[in-house]
Amino acid sequence: MSGPFPVENATVPYWRTQLHHLDSHRSTPELPEKQDIVIIGAGFAGAAIAHYLLKDHPDNKPRPSITILEAREACSGASGRNGGHIRPDLFVGLAACMQAHGLEAANQAALFEEANARALEALVREDNIDCDLRAVTTGDVFVDAAEAAKIRKLWDAMAKLDCPTLGRVAAHLDPREAERASGVRGARVAFTYPAHVVWPYKLVMHLLEEAVVAKDGAVNLQTRTMVHGVSEALDGDGYWTVATARGPTRARTVVFATNAYTAGLLPEYDEAIYAARGAVCRVVVARDGVAAATDNSSSSSSSSNNIPLGSAGLEMESPNTVDSYYGLRADGSILVGGGKSVFIDEREEWYRNYDDSTLIEATVPYFDGWAARTFTGWEGRAETESIWTGIMGYSADDAPHVGHVPSKPGQYICAGFNGHGMPNVLLCAKGVAEMIRDGRAFSETGVPALYETSAERLRRISDLVAAPTAGRARADIYLKF
Ligand SMILES: Cc1cc2nc3c(=O)[nH]c(=O)nc-3n(C[C@H](O)[C@H](O)[C@H](O)COP(=O)(O)OP(=O)(O)OC[C@H]3O[C@@H](n4cnc5c(N)ncnc54)[C@H](O)[C@@H]3O)c2cc1C
Numbered sequence: 254m255s256g257p258f259p260v261e262n263a264t265v266p267y268w269r270t271q272l273h274h275l276d277s278h279r280s281t282p283e284l285p286e287k288q289d290i291v292i293i294g295a296g297f298a299g300a301a302i303a304h305y306l307l308k309d310h311p312d313n314k315p316r317p318s319i320t321i322l323e324a325r326e327a328c329s330g331a332s333g334r335n336g337g338h339i340r341p342d343l344f345v346g347l348a349a350c351m352q353a354h355g356l357e358a359a360n361q362a363a364l365f366e367e368a369n370a371r372a373l374e375a376l377v378r379e380d381n382i383d384c385d386l387r388a389v390t391t392g393d394v395f396v397d398a399a400e401a402a403k404i405r406k407l408w409d410a411m412a413k414l415d416c417p418t419l420g421r422v423a424a425h426l427d428p429r430e431a432e433r434a435s436g437v438r439g440a441r442v443a444f445t446y447p448a449h450v451v452w453p454y455k456l457v458m459h460l461l462e463e464a465v466v467a468k469d470g471a472v473n474l475q476t477r478t479m480v481h482g483v484s485e486a487l488d489g490d491g492y493w494t495v496a497t498a499r500g501p502t503r504a505r506t507v508v509f510a511t512n513a514y515t516a517g518l519l520p521e522y523d524e525a526i527y528a529a530r531g532a533v534c535r536v537v538v539a540r541d542g543v544a545a546a547t548d549n550s551s552s553s554s555s556s557s558n559n560i561p562l563g564s565a566g567l568e569m570e571s572p573n574t575v576d577s578y579y580g581l582r583a584d585g586s587i588l589v590g591g592g593k594s595v596f597i598d599e600r601e602e603w604y605r606n607y608d609d610s611t612l613i614e615a616t617v618p619y620f621d622g623w624a625a626r627t628f629t630g631w632e633g634r635a636e637t638e639s640i641w642t643g644i645m646g647y648s649a650d651d652a653p654h655v656g657h658v659p660s661k662p663g664q665y666i667c668a669g670f671n672g673h674g675m676p677n678v679l680l681c682a683k684g685v686a687e688m689i690r691d692g693r694a695f696s697e698t699g700v701p702a703l704y705e706t707s708a709e710r711l712r713r714i715s716d717l718v719a720a721p722t723a724g725r726a727r728a729d730i731y732l733k734f
Pocket of ligand 1: 335336515672
């Protein structure tokens with residue numbers, strides 16, 4: 254067994270401090286001998302695929318039998334340990350995507366991310382999901398002088414192009430205005446736009462509860478069930494055999510919602526999706542501190558904790574790094590992720606590192622001083638309440654892989670969401686559910702063409718990885734949270 258595979262004794266993220274009753278659930282004591290569909294992975298992607306398979310299932314057809322196999326606890330991977338912000342990339346990410354894939358593809362991806370945010374908002378409202386979803390104004394804030402100069406030029410250039418999402422972005426190009434709008438010390442340029450923050454574990458667990466409990470046990474959830482592999486070929490009855498730590502089970506359809514760990518089961522994705530370790534912490538007002546808890550909700554106006562934006566990515570250094578990002582919670586605490594500047598050169602700390610049972614030590618002092626360094630009025634007032642690591646599934650060409658696994662009929666993938674899954678996963682999952690249930694072609698799902706996985710794309714990635722600039726390209730991809 255080579256991996257990557259989820260490890261034991263993962264660090265405990267703030268989001269997983271109030272565990273749901275399905276966290277370590279097994280619907281049946283034994284695995285079913287066979288079923289129609291096995292979904293591997295109970296993160297946002299696996300839960301959302303199950304949700305959509307059931308939600309839109311026609312009443313006049315029997316429901317498929319579905320089992321979710323999860324190596325650890327439900328939502329214990331990236332979805333339970335991320336920064337909790339949902340930031341459709343309307344400008345900076347759009348520009349990066351345009352450089353790599355062209356304007357049309359970039360516009361499609363940006364509009365898709367916005368559509369994800371709308372779909373999530375509607376889902377939370379309609380299903381009355383208790384997951385602290387809040388609309389906020391977010392920002393991309395540039396402190397580094399060289400990066401600020403570059404981004405100003407990029408803004409001017411992009412403004413001349415036909416980019417529908419740019420209309421939702423406010424540019425604060427004057428340093429005083431950038432600092433006022435963002436609240437970030439020394440900000441030179443800031444771009445602000447609509448986004449959300451969420452408690453991701455609560456969201457995912459609601460989707461699982463609905464699939465596993467509310468729909469009369471339609472989905473069999475099996476946590477603490479590591480999958481070791483899937484057979485090379487279908488058996489005589491048309492089933493794939495899924496080998497697990499608790500014995501084999503068979504399925505006509507197998508879905509890999511395994512994100513960072515995909516190559517452990519599909520070695521052909523080893524170059525395409527690789528593990529990258531990241532760190533997040535929760536910063537709270539120190540007991541004797543006075544920075545008041547506040548609800549910044551959708552407002553971008555100044556508030557008593559001196560933080561005008563509900564979330565942001567901060568570009569502190571050149572070249573092209575989003576050094577940290579944060580999201581504010583209604584209780585006044587701040588979820589801060591990143592800190593790459595202090596460990597990016599120690600490649601073994603993050604690159605192909607899938608150990609979320611240990612911390613990235615250099616981030617501990619980094620996060621301790623983060624609030625005071627970043628915002629005025631936070632000196633001596635903030636402390637790190639908890640800190641953890643998580644494993645991202647980095648995609649070598651920066652786009653998720655969605656659709657049919659090449660040459661394996663009945664196998665699907667929905668993985669490789671980088672550090673940016675929250676504004677992408679939901680509608681990718683819906684697309685995969687439609688492909689499985691309705692036999693839809695990928696092109697009919699509304700998922701950007703760029704995200705379609707294929708043998709040709711895997712071949713192109715192989716060429717990219719073999720290119721002399723590969724090391725640099727990979728580092729840059731990591732830099733783009
Ligand atoms: C530290 C960190 C910060 C992040 N911050 C943000 C953010 O603020 N905003 C944002 O948009 N995105 C963020 N992301 C990315 C986001 O969390 C992911 O893109 C998203 O959660 C991916 O969801 P998923 O379901 O595909 O993956 P996961 O949640 O990782 O789910 C995959 C599941 O598959 C299971 N699994 C894997 N292999 C096997 C196997 N062999 N057998 C059984 N089960 C298996 C895993 O245990 C896991 O539970 C962050 C990620 C990390 C790690």
